[in-house]
Amino acid sequence: MRTIHLNSSNLEEFQKDAIPNVMALGFFDGIHNGHQKVIHTAREIARKRNLPLAVMSFFPHPKTVLSKDDSKFDYLMSLSKKSSILESLNVDIFYIVKFDKDFCSLLPEQFVSSYLLDMQVNHAVAGFDFSYGHRGAGKVDSLKRDSGDLIEVTKVKEVDYQGEKISSTWIRQLISEGKMEQLMSLLGRFYETEVYWEAGNLRVSEHFMLPAPGIYKAGVTIKGERWETEVLVPKNRMDVYLAEQGKYHFLPNEKLGIIWYYRIPIAKETEGENISII
Structure with a gap:
């Protein structure tokens, strides 16, 4: 193309x-x-x-x-x-x-x-x-x-x-509310956010959205490989943290894709407060 x-x-x-x-x-x-x-x-x-x-x-x-x-x-x-x-x-x-x-x-x-x-x-x-x-x-x-x-x-x-017009505005609203599991029906695929490694943090690339704060089940892609993990979106919605993030070694400005499946229910989030972000 x-x-x-x-x-x-x-x-x-x-x-x-x-x-x-x-x-x-x-x-x-x-x-x-x-x-x-x-x-x-x-x-x-x-x-x-x-x-x-x-x-x-x-x-x-x-x-x-x-x-x-x-x-x-x-x-x-x-x-x-x-x-x-x-x-x-x-x-x-x-x-x-x-x-x-x-x-x-x-x-x-x-x-x-x-x-x-x-x-x-x-x-x-x-x-x-x-x-x-x-x-x-x-x-x-x-x-x-x-x-x-x-x-x-x-x-x-x-x-x-389900009787509502599919629109980019509706999709933005669902993302901002953390209702990621609904996006498959509107996009034909899960929503993906690009992030990059900078100064010890995974930051959101320009022109992508992060969902509402919470812990999500997600897929992570890098260099053609993909694995599933839990991803934390903090209240500032500027960075993301992977479960056991410390075991990964990313290069400066290395890009990853995060494919959002669903937000883990509140009760599970409480259990998941020990998610490792170091």
């Missing part, structure tokens, strides 16, 4: 090199089951047309650019993790558009012209709630018209679980 970072400075260069494609549009934070339906739909159309499958996402999150305060935004995954999952879904090209004030000021027709038509998109696929252009004025239902009827459009209906 080819990953391309697009911005106003290099857009023209990549427009010249673009080839006809089918494109899935969205932010895709977490790549949950709803996102996967959009991508799978686009992939099937691309297969039938014998065209490459492209995904266009945006970074940073629009809320961080449009918000009037400096409040922290909880990303579910880094761009590198997103790239890895998209590649496993057989995406051919991953476009990451820089979302800044110039980009969000584009009129809907300007976005479609510069980022879709000039990028040789002949069929666009998006979720029912996708919007584009200044103040989100462009909607999926208006995309075909804004392209001058040159782009075919497929709108993917919402995907729900």
Whole structure:
């Protein structure tokens, strides 16, 4: 898979090199089951047309650019993790558009012209709630018209679980509440947090979330190996501690993945107060 970072400075260069494609549009934070339906739909159309499958996402999150305060935004995954999952879904090209004030000021027709038509998109696929252009004025239902009827459009209906729409917002809420066992039904996999070793601590990598404080059953991955253990998330939610952490020898900045299964009930947590974090 080819990953391309697009911005106003290099857009023209990549427009010249673009080839006809089918494109899935969205932010895709977490790549949950709803996102996967959009991508799978686009992939099937691309297969039938014998065209490459492209995904266009945006970074940073629009809320961080449009918000009037400096409040922290909880990303579910880094761009590198997103790239890895998209590649496993057989995406051919991953476009990451820089979302800044110039980009969000584009009129809907300007976005479609510069980022879709000039990028040789002949069929666009998006979720029912996708919007584009200044103040989100462009909607999926208006995309075909804004392209001058040159782009075919497929709108993917919402995907729900037990009557509630699957969304990145819902997933963030469940993580913040420590309800990790519920995420398999929304993501199609357990949630994974990347951490790294620094100054004797396992710290959270940028653009990942930690669950609510507590002790969790989890899998740990490093260099292709995986084992299961208990993981403590302290009240500050900045570091994590593995059971018998002292027996492991990590290199500076070495990265690990923590795959969260479930939070151990309170009674067990009391028993587990002797968990070794040294």
